[in-house]
Amino acid sequence: MITAGDADGKTWADLGIGDNMSRQLVAMGAETPFPIQAATIPDVLAGKDVLGRGKTGSGKTIAFGAPLVERLMENMGGAGRKPGRKPRALILAPTRELAMQIDRTVQPIARSVGLFTTTIVGGVPQYKQVSTLQRGVDIVIATPGRVEDLIEQGRLDLSEVFVTVLDEADHMCDLGFLEPVQRILEETKAGGQKLLFSATLDKGVATLVKQFLKDPSVHEVAGEDQASSTIDHRVLLIEQRDKGAIIEQLAGGEGKTLIFARTRAFAEQLADQLEDAGIPATSLHGDLNQSRRTRNLQLLTSGRVNVLVATDVAARGIHVDDISLVIQADAPDEYKTYLHRSGRTGRAGKVGTVVTLISKSRRRRMDELLGRAEIKASVEIAGPGDRVIEELAAL
Secondary structure, three states: OEOHHHHOOOOHHHHOOOHHHHHHHHHOOOOOOOHHHHHHHHHHHOOOOEEEEOOOOOOHHHHHHHHHHHHHHHOOOOOOOOOOOOOOEEEEOOOHHHHHHHHHHHHHHHHOOOOOEEEEOOOOOOHHHHHHHHHOOOEEEEOHHHHHHHHHOOOOOOOOOOEEEEOOHHHHHHOOOHHHHHHHHHHOOOOOEEEEEEOOOOHHHHHHHHHHOOOOEEEEEOOOOOOOOOEEEEEEEOOHHHHHHHHHHHOOOOOEEEEEOOOHHHHHHHHHHHHHOOOOEEEEOOOOOHHHHHHHHHHHHOOOOOEEEEOHHHHOOOOOOOEEEEEEOOOOOOHHHHHHHHOOOOHHHOOEEEEEEEOHHHHHHHHHHHHHHOOOOEEEEOOOOOHHHHHHHOO
16 A cells, blocks of 8 residues: 655656656746555556556556556657657546546656657547547547547557556546457557556456556555545535535635536536626536537636536546535435545645535435445534534635
8 A cells, every 4th residue: 555655865867757747847837756656656667567556546547648648658669750650658538528638647757858749539530630640649638439439440459569557447448449459559559568547446447457557556645535635525414405605615725626416408508597696607527528528627627606506427537636625415326436526626636625415315325325425524513604514614
């Protein structure tokens, strides 16, 4: 189990990261390594397969991105940078939002040593992606569907890929991507290095580990249930009729708030209600096209709105580091959903709060769910205007 002490006093150079990249990481605000980075980077540089378990927001992207670029530099680096060269590293993500998020972190690291990345995702025209591949790239960051399309068209050749990363592998399996991922991995160079990151090791993920990882180094980051966690979990027992008023009060604070709704209709209704109450808000759900989703997410990251109301499918791609409050307007049905929702706050060592609103009749189900997630939460009865609501809204 990796804890904060594992990174004490270590620098990027200590871990084997070169000067240019170290400077770039510091410029990006990563002055010293996080625990998962300190634990994982030496193993990746040594060419070992890695299985990383732990919540998102623990600095995972740099944990695989920095050593992956370093390995490309060791193996010919930018020397073989001829036009039309085949990619030598592949990072697979379940959603296009996550793929683009990863690219925003990995691209500057790669550029600092003269290497190039590209994203290959669905929901956008493929011609730009194809022309970038024809010019030649070093690292492809992609979703499985579009990768398979381009392989079938003969436009993407993965035979030179010797490092492959699977990020949020559990979510890829949840979305039905197990078989496409298996087929894609078969296309990469035989004996290549595999790095797999997943919050859970469910059936599909276990299949991938068994099939593709050879004697992996296993790194488990302290999860939400650890005392060192920076997330405060609260459950409020409320009357259904008060839900709208309570959400309005909770979301009226200074910090960034993410609200989870079960349906697209409820997400839009809540966002409209908050706007009417003078609280700048927007929504994110599967019925929005890619450009609207990107734009709405941008409204939150830029601070033009403080509140984003999202459905679960859309929220898997949200990686915003300064969300201080997560409100579950609809309680999740399973503990994995709770973990993924709560992982949107308390990221990168910051403090965060998760508030779940339920009726008294759901109390037992909620207790069982928290037990499975190994999370301790305080539970109290609350109504509009109560002191606890005011305290939480001030976060």
